[in-house]
Amino acid sequence: MARPRSIKPMKAVLADALPPDDPDAPRWAFELKWDGMRVLAYVDPDADPTVRLESSNQRDVTASFPELAGLTAAACGRAAVLDGEVVAFDDGRPSFGRLQQRMHLTSPSEVAQRRTEVPVLYEVFDLLHFDGTDTTSLPYEDRRRLLEGLLEAAGEQADEDGVARCWALSAAHDDGPALLEAARAHRLEGVMAKRRSGPYEPGKRSSNWRKVKVRWEQELVVGGWLAGEGARSGRLGALLVGYHDPDAPGRPLRYAGRVGTGFTEAELGRLGGLLDARAADVCPFEPPPPRPVARVARWVEPDLVVQVGFGEWTGDGVLRHPAYLGQREDTAADDVVRELPS
Helix, strand or coil, X not given: CCCCCCCCCCEEEECCCCCCCXXXXXXXXXXXXXXXXXXXXXXXXXXXXXXXXXXXXXXXXXXXXXXXXXXXXXXXXXXXXXXXXXXXXXXXXXXXXXXXXXXXXXXXXXHHHHHHHCCEEEEEEEEEEECCEECCCCCHHHXXXXXXXXXXXXXXXXXXXXXXXXXXXXXXXXCHHHHHHHHHHCCXXXXXXXXXXCCCCCCCEEEEEEEEECCEEEEEEEEEEEEEXXXXXXXXXXXXXXXXXXXXXXXXXXXXXXXXXXXXXXXXXXXXXHHHHCECCCCCECXXXXXXXXXXXXXXXXXXXXXXXXXXXXXXXXXXXXXXXXXXXXXCHHHCECCCCC
16 A cells, blocks of 8 residues: 555644653653654655655645655655654754755755755654554554664664665653753753653644643744834834634634844845735734734735744733744644643
């Protein structure tokens, strides 16, 4: 049986603390939360291409990461579906900002030039399908055991053949608090807690997976922008961002504030072109932003998703101290909701 097509990845719920665990009978496994791009890799040695990469919103991103064609070796010549995160590193730490230099490229010549400057690694953490068998109904610990055996065998073969690896097995740990402390010490994004007995639930945000963030960060939808002043006169000054409210009829877009820092000069120009192409006459937020903002805002069609870091949510649902981290092409705007600890 060949590889399946277009599985929607499982997602985690946000938690403010790791779940308590029993050291004598551990119920949870803990992994680092990678600050990269979620990608499902569909591997089939009999298909063309042998590796197809899909983002979490099921967009084909194969052309952006041609070095991941080497994942055929990771599956040991069998058909498989791997779940993981494409990561770029800066000073030894995962950097979503650095990955931005790769994830928007599709031109073969541009990709070829940039891949030497910004190499990526595929951190694999799950196995959804292997050699004709759907493994999603298996408990996490069984899927993990299969994945470890597969990648260990693949790694030994790659080393023997002298093949450069483009993948790594995302490490699983028993001591969640120690891993969280290490994430804080090294300024990493956070920790994932995964229930050992839990199945893989495609397309669901499940409490069987929980994420605890060291720093606040989430995806938000751009609904408008404000013109800049001074050195930014005539250009983008701030993005107006929001999230969909799944508990209200029609899932309206709620205003979450403005983001005016974190942009490079090149990114200001690139985003300016994207915003101009999405210009709209009607405010997409419900209710509209405060009058002083709405009076000077320029509205856009709300289909552009960005990653934003911030200090906290205020009591009235607005971001405090937000900063732009990058555009997300791997997330559908309709899927963006406000993330709060459970």
